[in-house]
Amino acid sequence: MPTLDDYKGQTPTWCPGCGNFGILKTFKDTVVELGIEPHQLTVVSGIGQAGKFPHYIKCNTFNGLHGRTLPVATGIRLANHDMLVIAVAGDGDCYGEGGNHLNHAIRRNINVKLFVHDNQIYGLTKGQASPTSMEGMKTKNQPFGVFSEQLNPMALAVALDCSFVARGFAGDMEHLKGLMKEAINHKGFSLVDILQPCVTFNKINTYEWYRQRVYHIEPEYNPENRTEAFKRALEWGDRIPVGIIYRNSRQMLEERIPIIMDKPLVKQLPDLSKLETTLKEFY
């Protein structure tokens, strides 16, 4: 069985008090408790403070480009669907730079787990507005406040019939761990948006701000009702729901490709014995 020691990576360079520490600890606890060995897991990340995440654990890692986590993760899963593939991204990374990929990863329903460290601000580039920054938030680059409406990843995902949609809070690790486990065990594309306070640049959405607002979705809530899920996804402001907002049992992409029904692509060594027959098709 894997232990927390197996997942010990480099020392994080995040600011003291960063919400990312909560996510990192929860993640390690989750994979250890699920009995996942580091070599059975690949974490794909992009750029931003969240992009550094895989270096602070130990597993197969592809730390690629800003916004491009999902296409890389998709390629890895299609080549080897025995591998657990987790994409770790920030709100700028995933909802801004890579927004188009999110739409299509949801549509494909590739069995990738997407954990978004959503701090509603750009941390690595020092405090510009992100797609999830609240309207009116003033920054150095948005001196008159943010004009664009805040992107709602939960509503977006429900609208696209995303297979698993959840929101967690980095300050509530036990609850977040439950969500991560559910997401990993779910068959299909899973989005977990994790509210993560940025202690250095986001002076609005602080630990305190979130604590006053987040509430656990009640146990009797049925996440399989898409209309109710959409209503729940729209909640933001005085009360912010955390928990599983929506879930469905759409067939995942990997199950629909006849070529990989029997075994993963990477286990299928090329068979070129039919080449001569193929060449005859050109006569």
Added chain:
Amino acid sequence: MDYTIKIGGEAGQGIQTIGDTLARVFSRTGYHVFTHQDYESRIRGGHNFFQIRFSDKPVMSSRKKIDILVALDKESIPLHEKELSESGQIIYDSASLKQKYDKPQFLDIPFVNLAVEHGGNKIMANTVATGAVLGMLGMEPGILLGIIKDIFGKKGEDIIKANGDAAVAGHDFAVKQCITCSFSAAPLAKPRMLIAGIDSIGLGAVASGCKFYSAYPMTPSTGIMNYIAGKGKEYGIIVEQAEDEIAAINMALGASFAGVRAMTGTAGGGFALMVEGLSLAGMTETPIVIALGQRPAPATGFPTRTEQADLNFALYTSHGEFPRVIFAPGTPEQAFYLTNKAFDLAEKYQIPVIIMFDTYLSDSEWTFEGFDVSKLRNTEYRLRGEAMEKLSEYKRHALTESGVSPLAIPGESKNLVVTDSDEHDEEGHIVEDAETRIKMVNKRLFKKLPLIRQEIEPPVLYGDSKPDIVVVGWGSNYGVMRECVDTLSKNVKIAMLHFSEIYPFPSMDKFDYMKILNNAKLTICIENNATGQFARLMRAETGFEFKASINRFDGRPFLLEELLEEIDANIRRL
């Protein structure tokens, strides 16, 4: 004998079907065939043509003069009548064109009526036209009937018979009515292979064990995706149509990282979106093959036409410095073997390899004796299973003598595979220190590059071994240049130097081609672009300056007579 047939008409009229079928008849009859197409970026209407040249001697370019024009629309006649050779003939259906032409070179064949009469449906009018062309050439319809059987095999005996009857009706009509036809095309020996450049790249990928192809459709590269998707089930290849070219290259890199041979393909505009991914391949040392189809640009340009203006782009694009290989095959045969070599080098050195082609090569069909499977290089360079299990320690970017680190497949053992787009240490983890940076640049760039350069083949010399005149080119101009050399060598000492392996620029170790150039009185660089991008590369790499250049950038390929005239004009100026 050396005949050219042109089929002209609107998009959607079935020009390509007639063209493909005739080309197949000729190649099965044993002739050498060359086809080229000219079409607009539309699904219906406009004016398109398909041109087939066939001969009992090798042909590898299109001529300006045509012998038979099949006019499916009225516009074909004013556009192409002047291209007719002295004994040329135009066939048309006056009922469809709603016009009659009385000149002796016009032959009115009721394509539609014969189709209805003999095939039972006007849809077979094109089959009638195909049969008619064979009748004019004095060829028997037998091979055509065989091809009809291949095409309509799945649709049942009735359809095969109806089409066969329509073809014979067209054939017999032409035999009886074309009294001025003086063509003669007797059957030759054994059938030849007929293949287009684009299919050769797809076939080359399949034959190299490609397991993953992700792309976004864009002319002239889409045919590769079509071909590989068609072979996906048989060969176990996943083809994923990505949401954009950025996703396409990143998916392919993900698949390659996960352990399979991966490829993407696009045109210049899509390649622009892939550029950051190219750089990612360079930094993470992830093998990838990229097919880059050129078409006239900037921006959308002429979407369906041809140009060779993305060489600078392919050479210099991407942030940062890393090794890359660039191939530019000149024929479908070269495209097949170079695609295989692209995979081999990409895997061996863990680098991106770019295969450049253009619309002209993509669409042109050529005939060959056949491709030799035994010449393919399919070495497994990846570390998997037991070999990986045995390692006590694994570092994805380990510093080695050659600069090449063992490439392991994640999940095959407890050893972890880590890579990063940031500068990284041997394990693949993010670093900031200068010392590691220098070591990694040395490894990725300076250690690998000389080894890669040794793999590059020199240009092909064709023609006189001590030429006074040398025509130089790259990529798709191979065929037309070679035929010019054949024609002109009757009067002058001329040769062609053709580059299909462009970068790293071929060294002089295997063949001192600079000596040929330095000893020539006239050197002409021939390119389908405005600024002479290859000539500039040559100067940058060798200091050599061409005495003359011939550049075409109107979106059309060089036709044989046109290029001959231009070369000849340069010779006369000597």
